[in-house]
Amino acid sequence: MVKFSFFIIMSCAFSKFKYSALGVRLYSNKVLGLFSTTHKRNYAVSTEEPLKKTPLYDFHVENGGKMVPFAGWSMPVQYSSLGVLASHLHTRENASLFDVSHMLQMRLTGRDRVSFLEKLVVADLEELPVDNSILSVFTNENGGIIDDTVICKHNDHIHIVSNAACADKDTTHIRKEINKFQQRGGDVNLKIIDDHALLALQGPKAASVLQELCDKDLSDFMFMTARHLNIKGFDCHVTRSGYTGEDGFEIGVPSPASVHLANLLLKYPSVQLAGLGARDSLRLEAGLCLYGHDLDETTTPVEAGLTWTIGKRRRKESDFLGAEHVIPQIKGGVMRRRIGFIVEGAPARENAEIYNNKDELIGKVTSGGPSPSLQKNIAMGYVKSGYHKLSTELQVKVRNRMQKAQVVKMPFVPTRYYK
Numbered sequence: 001m002v003k004f005s006f007f008i009i010m011s012c013a014f015s016k017f018k019y020s021a022l023g024v025r026l027y028s029n030k031v032l033g034l035f036s037t038t039h040k041r042n043y044a045v046s047t048e049e050p051l052k053k054t055p056l057y058d059f060h061v062e063n064g065g066k067m068v069p070f071a072g073w074s075m076p077v078q079y080s081s082l083g084v085l086a087s088h089l090h091t092r093e094n095a096s097l098f099d100v101s102h103m104l105q106m107r108l109t110g111r112d113r114v115s116f117l118e119k120l121v122v123a124d125l126e127e128l129p130v131d132n133s134i135l136s137v138f139t140n141e142n143g144g145i146i147d148d149t150v151i152c153k154h155n156d157h158i159h160i161v162s163n164a165a166c167a168d169k170d171t172t173h174i175r176k177e178i179n180k181f182q183q184r185g186g187d188v189n190l191k192i193i194d195d196h197a198l199l200a201l202q203g204p205k206a207a208s209v210l211q212e213l214c215d216k217d218l219s220d221f222m223f224m225t226a227r228h229l230n231i232k233g234f235d236c237h238v239t240r241s242g243y244t245g246e247d248g249f250e251i252g253v254p255s256p257a258s259v260h261l262a263n264l265l266l267k268y269p270s271v272q273l274a275g276l277g278a279r280d281s282l283r284l285e286a287g288l289c290l291y292g293h294d295l296d297e298t299t300t301p302v303e304a305g306l307t308w309t310i311g312k313r314r315r316k317e318s319d320f321l322g323a324e325h326v327i328p329q330i331k332g333g334v335m336r337r338r339i340g341f342i343v344e345g346a347p348a349r350e351n352a353e354i355y356n357n358k359d360e361l362i363g364k365v366t367s368g369g370p371s372p373s374l375q376k377n378i379a380m381g382y383v384k385s386g387y388h389k390l391s392t393e394l395q396v397k398v399r400n401r402m403q404k405a406q407v408v409k410m411p412f413v414p415t416r417y418y419k
């Protein structure tokens with residue numbers, strides 16, 4: 001609920017937005033105004049526990065962070081120094097620092113950790129080289145996606161990062177499966193990592209900045225690999241990855257050192273703080289899914305266009321949860337598919353209806369908004385199979401008006417991972 005109202009409000013703000021210097025100002029003021037309203041409203045109606053704070057909470061407030069409720073956490077949506085649009089463009093050209101400590105970090109140990117985790121996700125973890133990470137999904141018994149996750153295989157443990165909004169159900173699911181597994185004699189243990197903050201440094205200047213702060217050469221530190229780096233005396237778990245489509249790093253740092261590290265990074269003029277607002281438009285341009293919007297428990301990896309995450313051997317062995325539903329879909333097809341499209345006219349938002357050219361309802365938007373980089377309105381959604389092919393002409397209903405749309409390739413903006 002909290003999460004949804006965040007995005008609905010974002011949507012209102014975006015629709016008034018114009019791509020001009022003035023627009024940027026209007027936009028930031030608009031967001032500020034609207035967010036303070038949501039903030040109060042969420043407090044007023046909330047019967048849940050108080051919002052959780054990351055170790056960087058005070059740091060955000062001191063730096064002008066506009067804090068909003070997100071997945072049970074109080075997180076910065078933007079900072080007073082830069083509007084969401086400016087922050088987005090800054091990330092694409094320079095580098096941005098995001099606090100992503102709200103995400104769930106876990107550690108799996110035990111002799112059978114690989115075979116255990118392979119029951120729960122679609123990746124080939126056996127084959128994954130040590131110190132490499134992979135995007136994967138946890139599936140349920142029907143093959144629906146419980147969560148998306150990044151799994152990093154180390155010599156003696158597996159490091160897992162998943163969504164804050166799914167933290168409770170992920171840990172419940174994993175613990176339940178661990179119990180069953182242990183009863184059959186399997187050796188696996190789960191530890192929630194709650195003593196480390198997670199900072200994402202993203203953008204083309206990220207590598208040169210980080211290089212100045214650590215002694216090891218980063219030029220052979222490739223996309224989706226992981227290292228322990230000593231960053232100015234702090235022992236950090238770093239992966240070369242991110243959620244913006246840019247080169248960058250996710251830095252796991254002991255919580256007590258996190259503010260110090262953030263300040264060190266922020267000393268560089270090319271680094272600015274960025275919040276959830278820019279994170280959302282950046283990941284949308286990069287064609288990346290947001291759980292709870294573009295992915296959910298009724299959607300399979302094949303429908304979601306994530307078939308590539310299902311390992312070759314996993315397809316043959318067909319032994320992850322729900323595999324009997326998912327594997328036949330790879331060959332036999334699915335009824336609906338995730339697509340990306342460009343919309344003419346006003347931006348299309350989550351839940352907007354998608355029609356074919358005969359005015360038949362064929363699907364629904366799951367994420368959408370203006371693309372600051374392309375200066376066009378982009379969206380993701382699910383349509384009936386057959387309408388998912390590139391260049392297919394569609395219509396999207398926005399405020400009761402049909403608007404033209406066209407299926408395009410994702411990512412919308414070319415990714416610049418360090419490969």
Ligand SMILES: *[C@@H]1O[C@H](CO)[C@@H](O)[C@H](O)[C@H]1NC(C)=O
Pocket residue numbers: 086089090091093094269270
């Ligand atoms: C990138 O950073 C420089 C300062 O280092 C700044 O002048 C420039 O405007 C920034 N670019 C964007 C798009 O924000």
